[in-house]
Amino acid sequence: MKNEIIEEVRKARAALAAEHDYDRQRIYEWAKATTAAHKQAQRGASRKKALKTTGVVAKSPAARKRRVRPARVTA
Numbered sequence: 175m176k177n178e179i180i181e182e183v184r185k186a187r188a189a190l191a192a193e194h195d196y197d198r199q200r201i202y203e204w205a206k207a208t209t210a211a212h213k214q215a216q217r218g219a220s221r222k223k224a225l226k227t228t229g230v231v232a233k234s235p236a237a238r239k240r241r242v243r244p245a246r247v248t249a
Contacts, residue, residue: 194200 190201194204
């Protein structure tokens with residue numbers, strides 16, 4: 175019994191390997207570059223969306239963590 179999804183994944187994997195001449199290093203570099211581009215696109219889309227909806231400037235995670243705490247006075 176053949177599973178169509180597994181066959182499709184195997185064909186895609188074989189096509190990708192053939193595209194990069196079966197060189198593991200080239201496949202790795204391609205995957206790394208593709209992942210980085212995808213993450214960059216996701217970050218840009220989320221920041222633009224947040225700025226449009228809230229209307230405030232996005233703060234860095236470090237800036238968001240900083241909070242002023244009241245000084246404790248002991249008597």
